[in-house]
Amino acid sequence: MAKGEYLGEFEHIVLLIVLRLGDGAYGAMIRAEIERVTGRSPAIGAVHATLERLERKRLVSSWIGEPTAERGGKAKRHFKIEAAGISALKDARGTLERLHAGVSLQEATA
């Protein structure tokens, strides 16, 4: 990822989920895991659009699997995280840690 370019919030979540699921994760599986971990239920179109965006940034790569009957004869599109994706996640975590450093999250009491 180019210097000064940041992961969007949903990109960050999707990239982390692809990393958690390991090689071979695909759209429906990624969406289900996002729902399980975050409680959010994103639209499948949003998940795929984000995966495409991440692939165009070369943070993940994809390949097409075999068509199956349970998917109406459509093939799965599998994803895996690339080295640049790991690096982007490290950068994002570093940025968040620096932002949190020295800041108290306790609510002020009246």
Next chain:
Amino acid sequence: MGIDLEVALIRALAPSDLAEAIIGDLHERRAALAQTLGDSKALAASRSDVVRSLFSLLAYGASRSLADNWVFALACAAVTCALCVATIPLWNQIGFGGAGYHVLRLAIIGLVLGCIPRASTLSCAFLLLLIGAADWAIDVHETAVAWRVLSLVLQDGIAMGAMLAMLSLVRLLREPA
């Protein structure tokens, strides 16, 4: 029938490579939900998923098209606009200078640009901007003229947009399920 409508919507909005993966995921989720919730609830969930996907897919499709094709689309629009402006006297001379003929010409341009894969909608949008700029440059810069330019651009946009919509519909109907 339900899933066909969803498939048609996704195919109309998403780039083709993306659409097939999404349709497969929709099938898979619907089949899983049908086992636990029943067919009608699974269908409703699937439809809701498609509706919630529309904005993301539209936005992504537009940004991808812009990133991939804007130079080509702008070149197509510039050449078309130059031809439009250069042939204005010709149309008047041969008696095809009226507003009706103008709309017809724009509809034909929409049809032609719509058939060029990398130009299509983006070229029509650029062409509208260029036509607006050309109209503005040709006429005097007055408020009344601004409204006239806007109404002309709107009229041209409707003519080209109608052709693009018609092309999308034809492609949708010809697409195998």
